[in-house]
Amino acid sequence: MPEEQKLSQSLCKSKLYVKKFGGTSVGSIERIEALAERIAKAYQAGERQVIVCSAMAGETNRLIALGGQVTAYGDPREMDMLISTGEQISIALMAMALQKRGIPARSLTGDQVQIHTNSQFGRAAIEQVDTDYLEQLLEQGIIPVVAGFQGRNPNGDVTTLGRGGSDTTAVALAAALSADECQIFTDVTGVFTTDPNLEPAAKRLDSISFSSMFEMARLGAKVLHPDSVAYAEKYRVPLRVLSSFEDGEGTLICFDGQYHQAGKVVGIAVSADLAMVSFDELDESSDRLAVLFKRLAEMGIETDLLSKTRSSASTVSFTIAQSWLERVLAELDSVSQTLNIGPVYFEQDLVRVSLVGNNNLAKTEVAAKVFDVLGKHGIHVKLVSSSAIKLALVIPQNHLRSAVCALHHAFELNEL
Amino acid sequence: MPEEQKLSQSLCKSKLYVKKFGGTSVGSIERIEALAERIAKAYQAGERQVIVCSAMAGETNRLIALGGQVTAYGDPREMDMLISTGEQISIALMAMALQKRGIPARSLTGDQVQIHTNSQFGRAAIEQVDTDYLEQLLEQGIIPVVAGFQGRNPNGDVTTLGRGGSDTTAVALAAALSADECQIFTDVTGVFTTDPNLEPAAKRLDSISFSSMFEMARLGAKVLHPDSVAYAEKYRVPLRVLSSFEDGEGTLICFDGQYHQAGKVVGIAVSADLAMVSFDELDESSDRLAVLFKRLAEMGIETDLLSKTRSSASTVSFTIAQSWLERVLAELDSVSQTLNIGPVYFEQDLVRVSLVGNNNLAKTEVAAKVFDVLGKHGIHVKLVSSSAIKLALVIPQNHLRSAVCALHHAFELNEL
Numbered sequence: 009m010p011e012e013q014k015l016s017q018s019l020c021k022s023k024l025y026v027k028k029f030g031g032t033s034v035g036s037i038e039r040i041e042a043l044a045e046r047i048a049k050a051y052q053a054g055e056r057q058v059i060v061c062s063a064m065a066g067e068t069n070r071l072i073a074l075g076g077q078v079t080a081y082g083d084p085r086e087m088d089m090l091i092s093t094g095e096q097i098s099i100a101l102m103a104m105a106l107q108k109r110g111i112p113a114r115s116l117t118g119d120q121v122q123i124h125t126n127s128q129f130g131r132a133a134i135e136q137v138d139t140d141y142l143e144q145l146l147e148q149g150i151i152p153v154v155a156g157f158q159g160r161n162p163n164g165d166v167t168t169l170g171r172g173g174s175d176t177t178a179v180a181l182a183a184a185l186s187a188d189e190c191q192i193f194t195d196v197t198g199v200f201t202t203d204p205n206l207e208p209a210a211k212r213l214d215s216i217s218f219s220s221m222f223e224m225a226r227l228g229a230k231v232l233h234p235d236s237v238a239y240a241e242k243y244r245v246p247l248r249v250l251s252s253f254e255d256g257e258g259t260l261i262c263f264d265g266q267y268h269q270a271g272k273v274v275g276i277a278v279s280a281d282l283a284m285v286s287f288d289e290l291d292e293s294s295d296r297l298a299v300l301f302k303r304l305a306e307m308g309i310e311t312d313l314l315s316k317t318r319s320s321a322s323t324v325s326f327t328i329a330q331s332w333l334e335r336v337l338a339e340l341d342s343v344s345q346t347l348n349i350g351p352v353y354f355e356q357d358l359v360r361v362s363l364v365g366n367n368n369l370a371k372t373e374v375a376a377k378v379f380d381v382l383g384k385h386g387i388h389v390k391l392v393s394s395s396a397i398k399l400a401l402v403i404p405q406n407h408l409r410s411a412v413c414a415l416h417h418a419f420e421l422n423e424l
Numbered sequence: 425m426p427e428e429q430k431l432s433q434s435l436c437k438s439k440l441y442v443k444k445f446g447g448t449s450v451g452s453i454e455r456i457e458a459l460a461e462r463i464a465k466a467y468q469a470g471e472r473q474v475i476v477c478s479a480m481a482g483e484t485n486r487l488i489a490l491g492g493q494v495t496a497y498g499d500p501r502e503m504d505m506l507i508s509t510g511e512q513i514s515i516a517l518m519a520m521a522l523q524k525r526g527i528p529a530r531s532l533t534g535d536q537v538q539i540h541t542n543s544q545f546g547r548a549a550i551e552q553v554d555t556d557y558l559e560q561l562l563e564q565g566i567i568p569v570v571a572g573f574q575g576r577n578p579n580g581d582v583t584t585l586g587r588g589g590s591d592t593t594a595v596a597l598a599a600a601l602s603a604d605e606c607q608i609f610t611d612v613t614g615v616f617t618t619d620p621n622l623e624p625a626a627k628r629l630d631s632i633s634f635s636s637m638f639e640m641a642r643l644g645a646k647v648l649h650p651d652s653v654a655y656a657e658k659y660r661v662p663l664r665v666l667s668s669f670e671d672g673e674g675t676l677i678c679f680d681g682q683y684h685q686a687g688k689v690v691g692i693a694v695s696a697d698l699a700m701v702s703f704d705e706l707d708e709s710s711d712r713l714a715v716l717f718k719r720l721a722e723m724g725i726e727t728d729l730l731s732k733t734r735s736s737a738s739t740v741s742f743t744i745a746q747s748w749l750e751r752v753l754a755e756l757d758s759v760s761q762t763l764n765i766g767p768v769y770f771e772q773d774l775v776r777v778s779l780v781g782n783n784n785l786a787k788t789e790v791a792a793k794v795f796d797v798l799g800k801h802g803i804h805v806k807l808v809s810s811s812a813i814k815l816a817l818v819i820p821q822n823h824l825r826s827a828v829c830a831l832h833h834a835f836e837l838n839e840l
Contacts, residue, residue: 037493071513077453078520086523089531090516093509097487100506104494107502115505119535120580164536 023188024146025050028060028156028178032195033252034098035065043193043252044105047151051111056146058181059113059153061102062174063094084129088158088168092118095155095174103153112150116141118158119166123177125159131170132159134177137184154181172233179236183243190245192232193252198259199224199231201421202276206412209422213274215260220274220364221247223398227362228279237261264366273365273374273419276412282312282358283333284390284402287340288321288350296347297324303343309336313360313393313400321350325391327402330356358390359408362400363415369397374419381418387411439604440562441466444476444572444594448611449668450514451481459609459668460521463567467527472562474597475529475569477518478590479510500545504574504584508534511571511590519569528566532557534574535582539593541575547586548575550593553600570597588649595652599659606661608648609668614675615640615647617837618692622828625838629690631676636690636780637663639814643778644695653677680782689781689790689835692828698728698774699749700806700818703756704737704766712763713740719759725752729776729809729816737766741807743818746772774806775824778816779831785813790835797834803827 027047034040050057071091075082082090099115106113118125121141125132145152156174159167169176175192182190197212199221204210216224218241225234231249240247240261250258289297304311314326328336333354340352363374371394378399382389387410391402403411416422443463450456466473487507491498498506515531522529534541537557541548561568572590575583585592591608598606613628615637620626632640634657641650647665656663656677666674705713720727730742744752749770756768779790787810794815798805803826807818819827832838 037490040494074453074513074517075520078456078517079524082520083523086516086519086531089519089533090513093512096509096512097490097506100502101490101494103502103505104491104498107499108495115502117505117582166533 022054022056024056024058024185025189025191026058026060026178026182026185026187027191027193028174029062029102029193029252030174030195031062031065031068033193034061034063034102037101039252040098040101040105044102044109044111047106048109048111051151057151058142058146058185058187059099059102059151060156060174060178060181061095061098061153062156063091064098067094067097085165088129088132088166092155092158092166092168095157099153099155106151106153112148113153114145114150115153115155117155117166118177119160119164121152121154121181123159123180125161125167125169127161127163127165127167128170129165129167132161132167133170134159134180137180139184142181142185170235172235172239175233175236176239179240179243179245179247182240182245187245189248190240191248191250191258192236193250194231195252196231196249197251197254197256198249199229199261199275201274202412202416203229203278206278206409207276207416209413209416211421213259214257215262216274217264217366218261219264219397220366221261223362223364223395224275224277227277227360227364227398227400229275229277232261271366271370273363273369273421275364276415276419276421277362277364278408278412279360279362280405280408281330282327282360282402283330284325284327284355284358285333285336285340285352286323286325286354287352288323289348290321290350291348300340300343300347303339304336307335307339313391313402315391315393324349327358327360327391355390357405358402359405360400360402361408361411361415362398363419364398366397369399371399374399377418378415381414382411385410385414438470438472440472440474440601441605441607442474442476442594442598442601442603443607443609444590445478445518445609445668446590446611447478447481447484449609450477450479450518453517455668456514456517456521460518460525460527463522464525464527467567473567474558474562474601474603475515475518475567476572476590476594476597477511477514477569478572479507480514483510483513501581504545504548504582508571508574508582508584511573515569515571522567522569528564529569530561530566531569531571533571533582534593535576535580537568537570537597539575539596541577541583541585543577543579543581543583544586545581545583548577548583549586550575550596553596555600558597558601586651588651588655591649591652592655595656595659595661595663598656598661603661605664606656607664607666607674608652609666610647611668612647612665613667613670613672614665615645615677615691617690618828618832619645619694622694622825623692623832625829625832627837629675630673631678632690633680633782634677635680635813636782637677639778639780639811640691640693643693643776643780643814643816645691645693648677687782687786689779689785689837691780692831692835692837693778693780694824694828695776695778696821696824697746698743698776698818699746700741700743700771700774701749701752701756701768702739702741702770703768704739705764706737706766707764716756716759716763719755720752723751723755729807729818731807731809743774743776743807746774771806773821774818775821776816776818777824777827777831778814779835780814782813785810785815787815790815793834794831797830798827801826801830 103115156177247261519531572593663677
């Protein structure tokens with residue numbers, strides 16, 4: 009970098025962006041080269057950048073499979089030692105691709121940055137990020153290229169982060185560096201009103217509030233992990249979702265502002281391959297239910313949309329991922345005596361369709377419209393659950409597309 | 425480990441071995457499992473062990489190729505960041521394979537151990553090894569599984585070691601820990617009098633001196649890298665070469681002792697695919713030659729068996745790897761004017777056969793016997809070079825097998 013440019017950069021403190029590239033984005037040398045080209049252009053335009061890379065698509069699974077060949081239950085510390093190499097490969101390749109273009113860059117592992125985590129191997133939480141080294145590099149006009157998804161515990165062991173992985177790394181770095189924006193580059197051009205594969209008229213949102221995005225992510229929108237959205241909100245880091253492959257403004261995730269009209273439905277999230285389990289409680293001493301759900305949690309099974317209704321008896325229903333059905337039914341069978349429950353019913357091939365709104369979704373109105381629209385299409389709703397900003401419905405999987413299209417149209421999402 | 429066993433181990437300070445396993449030895453999950461089984465047995469027998477692993481065979485080349493797809497001249501720091509992941513994968517898998525057998529083990533990167541090196545990326549030299557962490561683990565009955573071939577420089581960057589790589593790591597750890605022996609596990613059962621592929625009657629040596637082993641390694645025996653032999657000699661670490669795949673005593677490399685009869689030929693090392701270049705100096709101001717060899721060194725070309733003879737003119741001959749011939753001839757062509765040399769001659773398809781002895785090889789007797797034996801077989805010797813413990817001959821490649829067999833027999837190596 010010429011001296012004058014360096015000087016002018018440090019004087020006017022140009023904007024600082026933390027940019028995270030996921031596994032598909034760095035999935036081949038060609039893609040790494042293309043990203044390096046974009047990063048180089050932004051550098052030449054005076055942007056200050058910190059790059060965070062995931063492992064190349066497929067690499068983490070390859071490593072997990074390698075470990076799985078040794079043992080089905082690998083020690084979590086050793087699994088982290090193993091799979092953290094995936095990101096280390098990406099950052100070295102990205103740094104080389106930048107250097108080839110004359111852009112000073114340096115790859116850094118989570119340990120080198122120092123990203124301090126707790127010792128929960130495989131799902132560690134970031135506790136603190138040292139910014140000294142990163143700031144020193146930025147000051148020298150060197151782009152830090154940081155391995156996502158990893159850190160070090162107080163003992164110096166390699167840890168990998170829990171769900172949200174590399175996104176969380178990017179948000180944590182952006183927070184620690186007070187970056188202007190944390191940009192998550194993906195294989196889509198932003199956050200959409202619903203899955204464009206289901207509804208071709210789906211529209212990209214220019215902006216969405218943290219709370220709506222959190223619900224969208226939690227309820228099935230795969231573009232961001234809910235934990236990283238929550239993390240960004242907590243540390244007040246503006247997040248932007250953009251495409252790795254084409255130019256565009258993407259979607260800005262920020263605090264509720266003038267452009268987020270309260271009470272409106274902003275998107276429809278979808279989660280497929282669910283099963284629903286129901287049973288009647290014959291004796292309602294409710295701590296017996298607590299025992300059941302504690303047991304399911306211990307088995308690593310997440311239940312969702314739990315509801316309890318009462319007519320002649322008290323009926324408990326909940327949804328689970330279909331792949332867990334067999335284990336849940338077996339468990340219910342083994343505890344049915346102690347729990348004192350009636351026969352267990354289940355349904356398979358269900359999906360959850362969730363209408364997510366801004367704060368204070370007008371639920372009664374929304375519910376009325378939903379039942380009206382779905383009723384007209386002959387779609388039977390199995391279960392409903394609502395919160396301040398979402399209304400979630402469980403319906404048969406074969407009605408997914410027609411339900412999403414009808415709701416997308418009814419709530420005028422086509423017209424954004 | 426039961427308390428009593430732990431106690432007895434720490435009381436009687438059982439023997440400590442540093443065991444290094446190369447790329448072929450850890451080349452598949454099956455092989456890692458088989459090694460883990462052997463390490464577990466030794467553990468149960470009370471041995472204290474530190475394990476050093478190379479990358480799985482093929483992995484380092486895969487990573488180098490990946491980097492090569494980005495740039496032909498990758499920044500050495502980034503190349504080290506990239507290829508050091510190979511060993512990190514092996515150690516995690518090995519630690520898991522041990523744990524599966526109930527043996528406490530912990531994988532450690534060069535950085536975690538702390539293996540301090542200088543900053544010569546790609547060919548770093550070890551400067552110091554901290555033993556605190558390793559000793560603490562050994563004290564607790566935990567087997568440290570250390571990544572070979574890597575360390576960290578004062579800046580905290582990942583470095584990879586120069587030639588000898590993981591062997592050097594093992595020797596350095598053995599030296600720092602004052603281990604009883606450093607054991608190098610390979611795909612052969614020890615050091616042989618010559619390559620058994622050339623001479624089926626080749627015998628495994630029970631023991632060989634450091635200096636003879638160093639020459640054998642330098643002159644073509646691939647079982648050990650000369651640098652790690654020199655390193656072991658310097659730090660007085662007894663080295664043993666053994667097979668990863670079968671039981672046996674292998675070959676002990678140690679200081680000259682009673683069982684190393686002085687002056688005797690102990691082995692025949694072979695190095696193939698050489699070319700020889702010769703020219704006459706028309707003007708003997710010898711610093712001109714210095715210019716030439718400095719230039720070749722800059723080109724990364726290693727010359728060997730340089731000899732200078734004088735009859736009518738002064739003739740300079742040297743050997744090089746055949747693959748370098750074209751570049752050397754081009755260079756000689758471009759400097760022939762300034763050097764003032766006569767026409768350049770070259771010969772291809774040559775091999776070097778080196779007789780290595782213990783200290784004070786009786787060179788005249790040996791040379792006499794060599795010329796007698798080779799003469800009887802009609803083998804023409806192109807070049808001869810000797811030192812205190814070796815006599816090296818350059819001969820045509822098509823006579824390699826008959827020369828090695830004849831010499832092996834003549835020096836009674838069959839009868840060890």
